[in-house]
Amino acid sequence: MSSELQTLKCYMNQLPATILKILKVDPPQKILPNPIQDVLDLYGNIERISINLIDNMGLFEITYMKPQFMISNSEVMLLLSTRNPYTLGVLHQLIYGGFDVEPNGFHLLKYLNDNEKSSCFIGRKKDLERYDGGTKSIPKDSDMSTWVESAKAINNHDLSWMHYLDFENLHKQQQQLKQRTPEDLIEKLINRTDKWILSNYKQLRKNSLMIIIGDHGRSKLNLEYSGKIAQWREASVPIAIFIRK
Numbered sequence: 001m002s003s004e005l006q007t008l009k010c011y012m013n014q015l016p017a018t019i020l021k022i023l024k025v026d027p028p029q030k031i032l033p034n035p036i037q038d039v040l041d042l043y044g045n046i047e048r049i050s051i052n053l054i055d056n057m058g059l060f061e062i063t064y065m066k067p068q069f070m071i072s073n074s075e076v077m078l079l080l081s082t083r084n085p086y087t088l089g090v091l092h093q094l095i096y097g098g099f100d101v102e103p104n105g106f107h108l109l110k111y112l113n114d115n116e117k118s119s120c121f122i123g124r125k126k127d128l129e130r131y132d133g134g135t136k137s138i139p140k141d142s143d144m145s146t147w148v149e150s151a152k153a154i155n156n157h158d159l160s161w162m163h164y165l166d167f168e169n170l171h172k173q174q175q176q177l178k179q180r181t182p183e184d185l186i187e188k189l190i191n192r193t194d195k196w197i198l199s200n201y202k203q204l205r206k207n208s209l210m211i212i213i214g215d216h217g218r219s220k221l222n223l224e225y226s227g228k229i230a231q232w233r234e235a236s237v238p239i240a241i242f243i244r245k
Contacts, residue, residue: 005074010036012082012090012238015213016097016108022046022209023158025115031106032097039076043244047207050154052197053094053123055087055165056186057214060236065187067194069201070212070241078240080213085238087165088130090215095131109135112159120153122146123163142166143189147196155205164193168218201245208245214238 017027017035022043027035059079062070082093092099095108109119110133121132123146125139138153140146143166153160167189171182201210215238 006038006076007079008036008038008076009079009081012080013093013098015078015080015094015240016106019049019051019108019159019211020111023049023112023117025112025117028106028111036078039078039242042076043209043242045207046209046244048155048157048205048209049159050150050200050204050208050210051159051161052193052200052210052212053090053161053163054190054193054212054214055163056167056217057190058085058216058236058238060232061186061190061214062239062241064232065190067190069194069198070243073201073243074241075244076242078242080238080240082238085216086220087215087218090213090238091127091131094213095133107133107135109133109159109161117158118156119159119161120157121161121163122149122153123161124165127163127165143193143196147200150196150200151203154200154203154208164189165218201243204245206245210243210245212241212243214240 011033014033014036017032018039020027021035021040023046082089097106109121112119113135119135121128121135121137122140124141128137128139138149140149143164146162146164150160150162167186171185174185197212204210
């Protein structure tokens with residue numbers, strides 16, 4: 001990682017207010033935790049945000065596997081503190097700002113839409129049904145189709161949100177076939193997604209901000225790392241990386 005990369009510790013549920021403020025929307029009073037001021041200070045004139053949520057990617061994976069685009073272009077990396085680092089817990093905190101369902105009626109995408117900002121959420125049907133809150137969403141049944149759809153969305157919405165989660169299905173298939181270790185599969189998928197995100201970045205208009213968020217996946221995995229590497233992975237936390245265009 002470049003020596004200039006700024007690393008900040010914060011709470012996962014500070015992200016919704018931070019996203020709103022970057023898009024020049026005032027967060028609802030007293031409902032959300034405060035935004036991350038250091039991030040706001042860096043990103044003043046942003047016109048659109050593109051979020052890529054990647055399952056099974058955290059601090060361990062990014063430092064151990066070193067996906068090239070993310071590593072070489074990141075300006076800030078947030079280490080996200082949360083008591084639930086798994087996919088649905090993370091979606092819950094990002095959409096609702098906490099663990100309650102729509103506390104005081106807050107829903108990130110709805111709130112943006114109510115404040116004249118457009119959003120688009122692309123991912124698996126069952127996740128969208130749970131979390132899109134009736135806002136514009138496009139169900140896709142694979143990461144490849146999510147990425148293809150992302151090309152249409154990223155410059156046409158104030159907030160575009162893509163969710164990459166192929167690992168779970170592929171891991172199940174490969175377990176049945178006794179193929180490839182999960183560690184290899186995670187690495188392969190992260191490097192693949194890194195290339196896709198680079199192509200999105202090249203397409204993005206100026207004054208855009210890309211946020212890449214990594215979580216621990218659907219459920220706890222028993223991986224075959226040993227020794228120091230296993231300890232290192234055990235201590236891994238979800239992350240958010242910021243890259244300006």
